[in-house]
Amino acid sequence: MAAKPRRVWCTTLGCDKNLVDSEALLGRFAVHGFTLVEDPEQAEVWVVNSCGFIDAARRDSAETVAELASAKGDRTLVVTGCWAQEHAERIGREFPGVDLVGGVGQFDELIAAVADRTASLPLTDPNEARYAGLIDRPLLTPSHVAFVKIGEGCNCHCTFCRIPLIRGKLRSRSVAEIESEVRGLVARGVTEVQLISQNTSDFGRDSGENLLDLVVRLDRIEPLRRIRLLYLYAGLLTAEMALALLEVKKLVPYLDLPIQHASHRLLTAMRRPGDPVVAERFFATLRRARPDVVLRTTALLGFPGEEEADVEQLLDFMARVEFDHLGTYRYSPEVGTPAAALDDLPDPEEVADREARVLDLQAEISLRRQSGRLGQAFEVVVDAVAERIDSETELPTLLRGLAEGQMNESAERSAIERVIEQGGPVAVGRSHHFAYDLDGVVIMPAAGLRPGDWLDLTWRAVTPFDVWAVPVTGDIGADGTRSAARRKDHQRDA
Numbered sequence: 262m263a264a265k266p267r268r269v270w271c272t273t274l275g276c277d278k279n280l281v282d283s284e285a286l287l288g289r290f291a292v293h294g295f296t297l298v299e300d301p302e303q304a305e306v307w308v309v310n311s312c313g314f315i316d317a318a319r320r321d322s323a324e325t326v327a328e329l330a331s332a333k334g335d336r337t338l339v340v341t342g343c344w345a346q347e348h349a350e351r352i353g354r355e356f357p358g359v360d361l362v363g364g365v366g367q368f369d370e371l372i373a374a375v376a377d378r379t380a381s382l383p384l385t386d387p388n389e390a391r392y393a394g395l396i397d398r399p400l401l402t403p404s405h406v407a408f409v410k411i412g413e414g415c416n417c418h419c420t421f422c423r424i425p426l427i428r429g430k431l432r433s434r435s436v437a438e439i440e441s442e443v444r445g446l447v448a449r450g451v452t453e454v455q456l457i458s459q460n461t462s463d464f465g466r467d468s469g470e471n472l473l474d475l476v477v478r479l480d481r482i483e484p485l486r487r488i489r490l491l492y493l494y495a496g497l498l499t500a501e502m503a504l505a506l507l508e509v510k511k512l513v514p515y516l517d518l519p520i521q522h523a524s525h526r527l528l529t530a531m532r533r534p535g536d537p538v539v540a541e542r543f544f545a546t547l548r549r550a551r552p553d554v555v556l557r558t559t560a561l562l563g564f565p566g567e568e569e570a571d572v573e574q575l576l577d578f579m580a581r582v583e584f585d586h587l588g589t590y591r592y593s594p595e596v597g598t599p600a601a602a603l604d605d606l607p608d609p610e611e612v613a614d615r616e617a618r619v620l621d622l623q624a625e626i627s628l629r630r631q632s633g634r635l636g637q638a639f640e641v642v643v644d645a646v647a648e649r650i651d652s653e654t655e656l657p658t659l660l661r662g663l664a665e666g667q668m669n670e671s672a673e674r675s676a677i678e679r680v681i682e683q684g685g686p687v688a689v690g691r692s693h694h695f696a697y698d699l700d701g702v703v704i705m706p707a708a709g710l711r712p713g714d715w716l717d718l719t720w721r722a723v724t725p726f727d728v729w730a731v732p733v734t735g736d737i738g739a740d741g742t743r744s745a746a747r748r749k750d751h752q753r754d755a
Contacts (some may be wrong), residue, residue: 366390496535
């Protein structure tokens with residue numbers, strides 16, 4: 262009798278670095294004879310790749326595991342990832358429906374344990390975890406875009422962060438290995454890569470290589486079209502280094518540089534590299550030299566001892582720098598971190614109010630930045646096409662927001678409303694201003710488009726987050742945008 266097929270399904274919680282781990286783990290499952298499926302009902306093995314970065318993430322992980330444990334039937338339920346790395350014993354005790362718990366990077370050991378139905382694995386020291394399968398992995402993103410993890414761990418021991426405890430110290434991958442991975446991805450149809458790690462600015466500090474050399478090597482790969490950098494530390498990156506990176510042709514003028522705060526007192530308590538005065542000069546230098554650069558950042562609200570004056574400093578800093586995108590999160594005490602021993606936690610309601618003020622200001626700034634691009638044209642890649650606008654997706658909300666947004670021409674409102682009334686079709690994509698699965702999107706008439714198509718679009722309506730754009734109909738000025746209306750398909754058979 263033929264063996265029963267072994268099919269595996271995985272859900273990923275947390276960041277895009279965790280997503281890459283899920284891809285690599287699924288790739289290793291495939292090597293060991295498992296079939297990968299997108300429908301959990303079809304799978305005999307369920308995997309939860311958990312997140313444990315902050316308390317909210319741990320609650321999300323626990324809720325997901327509890328839900329799946331109650332629904333799994335006779336399936337094998339596996340929990341892995343950051344939360345499992347630190348709380349394996351608790352997971353096994355509190356969730357009897359979980360069959361196997363494994364930590365970070367234990368891909369082959371975990372798969373062997375699934376075959377043996379082992380209940381748990383001896384957790385590996387995170388500094389010794391082996392992340393096999395990164396080069397040849399299935400993608401959980403659209404087939405034309407991929408996250409590429411260039412290193413693991415972090416040497417910056419910020420007082421609020423457990424990442425070095427969970428993931429270990431910095432271990433940069435070699436430039437040659439990353440180049441090999443990207444060449445393989447491009448051969449499969451990938452035209453955009455987003456380089457990620459816990460601290461991208463530190464790449465190569467442990468190996469003698471450097472980020473610029475890596476980007477230059479990747480720039481030579483054809484037909485790769487975009488390279489994007491995420492998770493840079495402004496305090497570890499000089500303006501000269503940033504501008505040298507931005508000179509590389511395929512590196513888009515977009516930099517993700519989390520500041521966490523702009524209060525010198527709090528940054529010192531956080532043990533963050535850099536200084537607000539130096540950081541402001543850094544951003545001003547970038548803006549002067551590269552007016553086209555898109556800046557993204559993150560702010561942490563509610564750190565112990567945060568006062569109104571600190572938040573005012575952050576708001577003033579934001580107003581002067583004018584980030585294109587800014588995300589926030591709230592502090593949670595993390596066991597084992599120095600900040601966990603600090604008292605004087607701000608009142609949660611006050612933190613929520615501060616966060617709302619930060620986000621309100623950022624919405625004003627983002628809208629101003631977006632509005633300044635109305636009427637200009639930019640190259641856009643299509644990530645998805647919706648022949649019909651599903652009311653259960655966020656598309657109707659995004660389109661209604663754009664119909665009420667800033668317009669290049671008043672007639673554009675009627676065009677958007679017509680699309681809403683007709684129920685589509687529309688395509689969703691990104692210009693260089695937006696990272697995949699992180700920022701807003703560009704919505705456009707579908708007009709026979711397919712995911713992976715590249716085309717030039719003129720921005721016609723904007724909100725602080727998203728864009729309505731239409732195909733270019735005329736010549737474009739010398740502002741770095743395109744000069745002809747055309748659709749540019751990527752090489753589907755590469």
